[in-house]
Amino acid sequence: xxxxxxxxxxxxxxxxxxxxxxxxxxxxxxxxxxxxxxxxxxxxxxxxxxxxxxxxxxxxxxxxxxxxxxxxxxxxxxxxxxxxxxxxxxxxxxxxxxxxxxxxxxxxxxxxxxxxxxxxxxxxxxxxxxxxxxxxxxxxxxxxxxxxxxxxxxxxxxxxxxxxxxxxxxxxxxxxxxxxxxxxxxxxxxxxxxxxxxxxxxxxxxxxxxxxxxxxxxxxxxxxxxxxxxxxxxxxxxxxxxxxxxxxxxxxxxxxxxxxxxxxxxxxxxxxxxxxxxxxxxxxxxxxxxxxxxxxxxxxxxxxxxxxxxxxxxxxxxxxxxxxxxxxxxxxxxxxxxxxxxxxxxxxxxxxxxxxxxxxxxxxxxxxxxxxxxxxxxxxxxxxxxxxxxxxxxxxxxxxxxxxxxxxxxxxxxxxxxxxxxxxxxxxxxxxxxxxxxxxxxxxxxxxxxxxxxxxxxxxxxxxxxxxxxxxxxxxxxxxxxxxxxxxxxxxxxxxxxxxxxxxxxxxxxxxxxxxxxxxxxxxxxxxxxxxx
Amino acid sequence: xxxxxxxxxxxxxxxxxxxxxxxxxxxxxxxxxxxxxxxxxxxxxxxxxxxxxxxxxxxxxxxxxxxxxxxxxxxxxxxxxxxxxxxxxxxxxxxxxxxxxxxxxxxxxxxxxxxxxxxxxxxxxxxxxxxxxxxxxxxxxxxxxxxxxx
Numbered sequence: 001x002x003x004x005x006x007x008x009x010x011x012x013x014x015x016x017x018x019x020x021x022x023x024x025x026x027x028x029x030x031x032x033x034x035x036x037x038x039x040x041x042x043x044x045x046x047x048x049x050x051x052x053x054x055x056x057x058x059x060x061x062x063x064x065x066x067x068x069x070x071x072x073x074x075x076x077x078x079x080x081x082x083x084x085x086x087x088x089x090x091x092x093x094x095x096x097x098x099x100x101x102x103x104x105x106x107x108x109x110x111x112x113x114x115x116x117x118x119x120x121x122x123x124x125x126x127x128x129x130x131x132x133x134x135x136x137x138x139x140x141x142x143x144x145x146x147x148x149x150x151x152x153x154x155x156x157x158x159x160x161x162x163x164x165x166x167x168x169x170x171x172x173x174x175x176x177x178x179x180x181x182x183x184x185x186x187x188x189x190x191x192x193x194x195x196x197x198x199x200x201x202x203x204x205x206x207x208x209x210x211x212x213x214x215x216x217x218x219x220x221x222x223x224x225x226x227x228x229x230x231x232x233x234x235x236x237x238x239x240x241x242x243x244x245x246x247x248x249x250x251x252x253x254x255x256x257x258x259x260x261x262x263x264x265x266x267x268x269x270x271x272x273x274x275x276x277x278x279x280x281x282x283x284x285x286x287x288x289x290x291x292x293x294x295x296x297x298x299x300x301x302x303x304x305x306x307x308x309x310x311x312x313x314x315x316x317x318x319x320x321x322x323x324x325x326x327x328x329x330x331x332x333x334x335x336x337x338x339x340x341x342x343x344x345x346x347x348x349x350x351x352x353x354x355x356x357x358x359x360x361x362x363x364x365x366x367x368x369x370x371x372x373x374x375x376x377x378x379x380x381x382x383x384x385x386x387x388x389x390x391x392x393x394x395x396x397x398x399x400x401x402x403x404x405x406x407x408x409x410x411x412x413x414x415x416x417x418x419x420x421x422x423x424x425x426x427x428x429x430x431x432x433x434x435x436x437x438x439x440x441x442x443x444x445x446x447x448x449x450x451x452x453x454x455x456x457x458x459x460x461x462x463x464x465x466x467x468x469x470x471x472x473x474x475x476x477x478x479x480x481x482x483x484x485x486x487x488x489x490x491x492x493x494x495x496x497x498x499x500x501x502x503x504x505x506x507x508x509x510x511x512x513x514x515x516x517x518x519x520x521x522x523x524x525x526x527x528x529x530x531x532x533x
Numbered sequence: 534x535x536x537x538x539x540x541x542x543x544x545x546x547x548x549x550x551x552x553x554x555x556x557x558x559x560x561x562x563x564x565x566x567x568x569x570x571x572x573x574x575x576x577x578x579x580x581x582x583x584x585x586x587x588x589x590x591x592x593x594x595x596x597x598x599x600x601x602x603x604x605x606x607x608x609x610x611x612x613x614x615x616x617x618x619x620x621x622x623x624x625x626x627x628x629x630x631x632x633x634x635x636x637x638x639x640x641x642x643x644x645x646x647x648x649x650x651x652x653x654x655x656x657x658x659x660x661x662x663x664x665x666x667x668x669x670x671x672x673x674x675x676x677x678x679x680x681x682x683x
Contacts, residue, residue, distance in 0.1 A: 081667075197585050201549055204578035208556050208571075215567045222567070223559065253609035253640070421641035425633040425655055428616050432625055433663060436672050442621065445672065449617065456605070461542040479570040486569060 033384065037159065040088070040388035044396065049089040056096030057397050061404065063097070064104030071101035073248055075363045076240040077430050079370065080437040087371045088389045094367055095393045098360055099151065100401035102339040106143045107405070110332075111136060122307035123339075126324065126331030139332050140409065141274020144402050146285050146336035149278060151398035153289040153337075154296070154344025159391045165352040166380040175493035177353065177376070178481035179502035181474050184355035186506040187298060189467050190513035202458070203467035209234055210475020217483065229443045236366035236473065238435040238444050242451025243469060244359075245434075247459050249427045252420035271406060277329050284314055284330060285337045292338035296345025310338040340398055344391070351379045351387050354477055359466045362473050369473075543589035550582035612640050624674035626664075626681040630656045 043049060056078075063074045075098055082090040110127035123143055130139035172180075189199035212223045213233025224230040278285055288310040295306035314334035315324045324331045347364075349355045354375035356362040368375055379387050435448035458465045485493040493499060557575040560568050616636075619628035630652040637648035660681065663669045673680060 197581060197588070201546070201578065201581055201585060204574055204581070205549060205552065207574045208552065208578070211571060215563070217566050218564050220563065220567060222563070222571075223556070250605045250609050250613060253612060254604060254606045419641070421637065421643075422651070424612075424641075425629065425636060425651070426658075428613075428632070429625070429629055429655065429659055432617075432620060433659075433669065433671065436625075437669055440670050442672055445617070445620070457541075457545060461545050463542075463545060482570050482573065483566070 033163065036384045037388045037391075040385045041392045043088050043385065044092055044389050044392045049092045052085075052089050053092040053096040053393060053397060054400065056093040056098075057100050057400050057404075060097035060100035060397070061104050061401060064101040064107070071098055072359045072363060073244045074098075074101070075360055076237070076244055077434050079237050079240070079363065079367060080434045082367060082370060083437070085371070087373055087383070087386045090367060090371055091386065091390055092393050094364065095390055096397040098364070099340060099343055099394050099397040102343075103144065103147045103151075103398065103401050104405065106147065106336060106339065107140065107409070110139045110143060122311045122335040123332065125311065125335070126326070126328045127335070129325070129327035130329070130332065133327055135270065135327070137270040138274040138277070138329070139327075141271035141406075142277045142329055142332045143274070143336035143339075144405050145275045145278045146288075146333045147339045148398050148402040149285050150289040150292055150337035150339060150341035151343065152395055153286065154293050154341035155391045155394040156344070157290075157293045157341075158344040158347055158394070159388065161348050161352075162380055162384070162387065165348065166377075169352050169377050169380055172353075172498070174481040174484035174488065175496055176498045176502065178478060178485055179499050179506075180353045180355050181478045181481065183502050183506045183509075184349065184353075185467065185471055185474065187509050188470050189464075190509045195462070195464075196510070196513065198463050199467045202464055203471040206468040206471025206473075207475045207478065209239070209468075210472050211479070216476070216480070227443075229439070229441060232439070234447060234472075235438045235444070236363075236369065237438050238448035239451050239472060240363055240366065240469065241431050241434050242448040242453075243455035243458075243465050245427070245431050246448070246452025247456045249424060249431065250456065252427070253424055255420055271409070274329075274332075278333060281330060281333050284317070285333055287317075288314060288334045288337040289341040292341030293345035295338075296342030297348050306338045306342045307335050310334045340394070344394055347390060347394075351375055351390070354474070356470060356473065359469060362466070362470045365473050540593065543586065543593065546582060546585040546589050550579065550586055553578040553582050608640065612636055620672055620674070622674045622676055623678055624681075625671045626656070626659065627674070627678060629659055 044053065059074065059078070060071070063071065075094060078094060078097065082094065085093070106123045106127070109123035110131050127139045127143055130136065185203050189196060189203055208223070210233075212230055214220065214231050215222050221231055291310045291313060292306050295309060311324075311331060311334045314330050315321045318324065318328070318330050320328065320330075346356070346358055346361045350361045350365055350368075352375070354365065354368075356365045365375065373379065373383060373386065431448065432445060435444045436442070438444040454468075455465055457463070458468070489496075494503075553575050556571065557579060560571040560575060563571065616628060616632050619632055623631075633652040633655045634648045637643040637651055638645055643651075659671070663671060664681065671681075
């Protein structure tokens with residue numbers, strides 16, 4: 001029965017006319033979206049975007065393998081290079097680099113039992129035992145190819161989420177966006193940090209830091225201490241570099257080691273067998289990829305958590321759970337498929353609501369601001385091509401990375417012998433230039449050093465850095481939405497149904513986190529308590 | 534394994550309390566519109582910071598291990614400070630070769646030839662990529678040395 005059934009003749013005509021009009025508009029929008037989707041592929045393949053994508057992939061490759069350098073740090077170091085770029089080339093460069101870091105991080109996890117990235121830790125559990133019994137090539141083939149499958153699934157979900165997200169985002173007003181910001185911050189604090197109170201305090205400090213500069217409503221300087229330099233506010237680039245890169249550089253200067261010391265690399269053969277394993281266990285690869293996507297969507301859950309949840313799922317559903325931890329191919333596939341599928345998932349809330357789910361996506365959000373893009377409705381309408389280009393960048397960069405990994409595997413392994421000390425002068429050069437290019441002012445470097453001290457102190461005394469960064473990035477948005485909500489509805493906005501639902505969700509996240517922590521404390525062995533998540 | 538008492542964490546919590554109290558004090562001179570967001574966050578921030586200070590003060594005797602990534606040697610800090618002192622005094626283009634050669638030779642124990650080669654490559658990289666290709670101005674020092682220009 002149609003929607004116009006039961007109406008009078010005139011009403012029926014009018015209704016069916018409206019229904020037809022709506023159907024035509026929906027069809028046109030769908031066709032328009034497909035055009036934009038295909039057009040964005042052409043944009044990504046054009047020069048110089050494709051060249052920047054390859055450059056990003058090359059940097060991501062090296063960073064994934066080199067000691068001490070993380071994906072988030074490298075993203076921060078590369079931010080200054082995008083100032084003069086258009087959005088699509090800029091994201092091809094940044095996202096291309098970020099998307100492959102975890103892929104190559106798996107190589108060191110398998111060969112040396114040392115994760116190139118924190119998000120590739122679960123790969124060690126079965127990948128390294130396989131390497132030890134002479135199946136390094138098979139493990140690498142499986143983990144790299146399942147990573148590619150995961151990346152494609154994550155990117156597909158990102159693309160398919162656009163028509164679902166668009167009406168939702170367009171229906172939201174300032175109060176709902178404000179509460180989404182609060183929800184994102186709450187989840188980051190509740191799920192990712194070891195101590196919730198410390199997490200909240202760091203988030204609140206980030207919000208205070210975001211207020212430095214001229215008041216956007218009255219034009220009055222706030223927390224500028226008479227410094228004209230601070231009237232523009234604290235720029236994200238020196239802040240991020242300081243928070244993350246300084247501590248890592250100092251650590252490299254202290255440890256002075258390479259990933260591979262005297263350990264001989266295992267022979268790399270039977271790579272194709274690992275690829276075939278991915279097809280043989282396609283249902284497991286698909287399930288674990290989807291786990292990665294959905295965990296990626298939830299702010300604060302993080303890549304490492306996603307890997308272990310998928311790993312546990314694989315073990316629970318396996319016919320041979322006793323082989324897990326001793327070199328199970330299913331364990332390798334579970335860890336590998338999550339690696340990159342979560343990237344597509346974590347970009348969804350960043351693009352649609354401006355709420356990043358992790359440190360890396362918070363830095364990507366900073367890139368949005370540098371490029372003059374505002375996440376939210378515009379990214380699903382006016383700038384849809386940029387959003388779709390991200391989908392293609394994730395897919396293409398992973399295809400290139402995995403293909404190169406197979407071809408250059410033996411040469412890439414040699415990078416693990418690079419000593420940390422050899423990277424130090426180069427890193428110091430990059431951090432200095434990265435910070436300085438913000439305003440071409442030595443005070444940019446001072447800001448970086450101040451936040452370097454903050455980042456190191458946070459690491460030293462176990463205060464989480466991610467909530468600070470997220471709050472700092474989201475501070476302006478939160479202030480604007482609070483102001484608009486208050487102007488429009490006074491405090492009555494707190495009673496809106498969607499706002500109440502989001503408050504309930506935030507509280508639910510906190511309660512869940514507290515329960516999880518209590519449970520962990522009960523089952524954890526003595527001495528394990530107090531370790532930050 | 535390096536261990537520490539919780540004085541540091543207590544000091545961090547106390548510093549945060551000071552920052553939030555100062556922020557709330559400063560906010561009082563702002564207009565009502567500007568004050569809305571700041572007041573909304575600083576009042577709960579002070580309450581939470583007080584709770585954290587009290588919590589840290591109660592657990593001062595607890596000894597905990599220092600995370601591996603936060604262990605920094607004195608020599609690392611000295612070299613790090615040396616780099617930025619050089620940058621401030623003589624600028625980045627002079628600091629890079631001098632620091633690279635000195636750090637690799639004396640800080641990392643590499644041979645002179647390797648250290649010098651690295652310094653040359655790093656300087657060439659910085660010059661070609663940032664000055665010639667990207668035209669990015671690099672920090673110059675306070676000492677009047679000849680500028681490195683394309």
